[in-house]
Amino acid sequence: MLPLATLWRIARRDLAARIRGLRLLAVCLFLGVATLAAIGSLTRGITAELETRGQTILGGDIEFGMPQRQANEAEMAAFRSAGTTSATVRLRAMANAPGGDALLAELKAVDAAYPLYGTMRLESGARRGPPPAGTIWVGKDFASRLDLSVDEAVKFGEKNFRIDGIIADEPDRLGEGFALGPVAIIGIADLDATRLIQPGSLYESKYRVRLPDDANPAAVGKALEKQFPGAGWDITDRSNGAPGTRRFIERMGQFLSLVGLAALVIAGIGVGNGVASYLAGKRPGLATLKVLGADSSTVMRIYGLQILAVAALAIFAGLAVGALAPAAITAVAGDVLPVKPGIALYPLPLAISAAYGLLIAIAFALPPLAATRRVPAAGLYRATVSGLARPEMRTVLSVGGALAAVVAIAIGTAREPLFALGFVGAAAALLLLLVAMGWLVRTIASRVPRPRQPLLRLAVANLHRPGAATGALVVALGLGLTLFVTLAAVQTSITAEIARTVPQRAPSFFVLDIPRDGAADFRAMVTKADPGAEINLIPALRGGVTEYAGKRVDELEQLPEGAWVLRGDRGLTYSPALPNGSELVAGRWWAADYKGPPLVSVEQEVATSIGLKIGDTLSVNVLGVEVQARVASLRTVEWDNFGLNYVLVFSPGSFDAAPHNMVATVAVGPGAETELARSIPRAFPSASVIAVRDVIGQVTTLLTQMSQAIAAAASIAILAGIAVLIGAIAASRERRVYDSVILKLLGATRGQILGAQGLEYAVLAAVVAALALGLGLAAAWYVVTQIFDFAFAPDPFAVGITLLGGAGLAFLIGIAGSWPLLSAKPAQALRDL
Secondary structure (H helix, E strand, C coil): CCCHHHHHHHHHHHHHHCHHHHHHHHHHHHHHHHHHHHHHHHHHHHHHHHHHCHHHHHCCCEEEEEECCCCCHHHHHHHHHHCEEEEEEEEEEEEECCCCCEEEEEEEEECCCCCCCCCEEECCEEECCCCCCCEEEEEHHHHHHHCCCCCCEEEECCEEEEEEEEEEECCCCHHHCCCCCCEEEEEHHHHHHHCCCCCCCCEEEEEEEECCCCCCHHHHHHHHHHHCCCCCCEEEEHHHCCHHHHHHHHHHHHHHHHHHHHHHHHHHHHHHHHHHHHHHHCHHHHHHHHHCCCCHHHHHHHHHHHHHHHHHHHHHHHHHHHHHHHHHHHHHHHHHCCCCCCCCCCHHHHHHHHHHHHHHHHHHHHHHHHCCCCCCHHHHHCHHHHCCCCCCHHHHHHHHHHHHHHHHHHHHCCCCHHHHHHHHHHHHHHHHHHHHHHHHHHHHHHHCCCCCCHHHHHHHHHHHCCCCCHHHHHHHHHHHHHHHHHHHHHHHHHHHHHHHHHHHHCCCEEEEEECHHHHHHHHHHHHHHCCCCEEEEEEEEEEEEEEECCEEHHHCCCCCCCCHHHCCEEEEEECCCCCCCEEEEEECCCCCCCCCCCEEEEEHHHHHHHCCCCCCEEEEEECCEEEEEEEEEEEEECHHHCCCCCCEEECCCCCCCCCCEEEEEEECCHHHHHHHHHHHHHHCCCCEEEEHHHHHHHHHHHHHHHHHHHHHHHHHHHHHHHHHHHHHHHHCHHHHHHHHHHHHHCCCCHHHHHHHHHHHHHHHHHHHHHHHHHHHHHHHHHHHHHHCCCCCCCCHHHHHHHHHHHHHHHHHHHHHHHHHHHHCCHHHHHHHC
């Protein structure tokens, strides 16, 4: 056996002479690795920025959130003993401009210690502490929508404020969570004058604490929670200052990475085609080495080193592009990202991407490389017509091991392993189905009656001839087009659902914080504006689940899968009758005049996720008081009716001791909308009016951004499929030259030869399009109906354009690849063959 240095010297010299033959290998690996590295680096960059800026985003080292109440003296003393404390109060309120215009805003009251970390910046410069008494800072969008500027007045509740500055950067904005309106900041001393906070008002107090350098935030939180066991705090520390944002980014990154991995697998087929084409061009060299005495293992090592070298260069280039992607994406679309990732290298996603690339290269390059081991020199010379040998068992095992390692990495590095396993399983099932369909196409083509037309007969024969790439093309192009059909059908179905549902079923407004003693006046005002108005007025409270089925939530090491109801505060209500949009599936509803111990009705999916059954207990903390109820019923909820839907509905009398207000949905005609948008805030200063169209606009924007991100990742699958098509054309080049020469000798013209190959690609494109249409619509139906629970209504035009574009591109590339074959001269070609 020759030393490795000698083998590399031979491999390097031969590679330098004809490295162009491995371009397809390099392109396919580069595309897949660059996509995975970019997605992984961007995800890690955002989460790393969230971790690095955890104190600034949260506003402290630890935060104690309290719904609908402020801390008492004992609690404040405990917070201050732990460290420097800053108090803020946040609520939704209506801003009223002097001209009569009103706008829903996120009003935030801050104290003198704000902000504990970071810098509050106005357009006029940095500030610390609250705005001067009687003044307010407002966001750019706030000022723009009300057409206000600095030194002009704006009213919240019963107090007028003078605008002291326009906010340029609010350091803890991300940690505040989802906002329905632009932000406005006042001093906490001015909050009482607004009279917006009344008993039962929906607001949240937050107390941020700056701890000593050696303090452990988690330990401090547990100690204080133990000291005040019934306080009902929502505790967050600096390690996860924006938990909702982090969960969304990690889940989105995981999904996009899996889509990118699917694209890399498609690219792997191109790797196999590229290696096969390269080795076909090296056939004389392979045979010569064997004739000169080199054994099969030596020959395989020489060309394996060449393939490994090119693969390493492609993987390195992909990693370089992926590592730079966060900076490029930030420059192009930085405003869309929750935070701008810093410029840094993130080794783990790059290492995972490199491992994927190397394993895919091994899995798909090994079969054509290993096939040369068992073929003698004479067989290599005859390989154009006789084909190559079947793979050995050890080759099959090696390929299987590489693919198993890919699956293991995908599941082992996933945030949600079960989701990753399901995705990988579904992708594998789809690949197997496409492989079976490719085999079926070849089988049908071989058994259909031979057409009388010579060109059509030749096109059909090319689909099943020895060495035909029909199976590989059906898999690669079919998977890419299937992804795009799925995305087009899902996006258009969701858009259609929103367009269909909103005009027919959505109310005009959600109105929050209506005083209980003003409910009758509110109903009368709305009815006067529109006698046909539909009003749904119900009580509203907020509280967190503290116990269920005998289990204390604060004692759980990990929340059950899907148990989002146990995180933070929940909207609570009570009702004598079954709410609109709900349907009982288990248990019984209480009587309208029920006056017994508290009962609760729980949404069915939530109950299943935490294992609740009829008769179990469930406790909630409302304003620092724990209320325990017994589960009386389970029900389904029609979430898409844009009504007031609650996961937990209690029996009347459950919260008699708790002050609370009312919330309402109001559906009125277009003429009354403008009048009520102005009159409700004037008549009920503490009430907040939310226009449904604004909510729908935010949801639509979010869905559009998600679809664009997924489409960008899935587009790599299409590019990989195109690379596979180019590779298949390159791999079959000698066979097609052979066919072209024979046909020319038999009298065929260039037009006839090109026509036959055009018919072949047209048939293949039609088959792939039909497969993608069926599989893509089936996948989209599952996503839309089973996950989103929407009606399945894809736009035929959008789906059709997707199919025609993909199939047409495949056809044109096939024709473009066939064009140079027409210029082959018979004498020269026969001598080369």
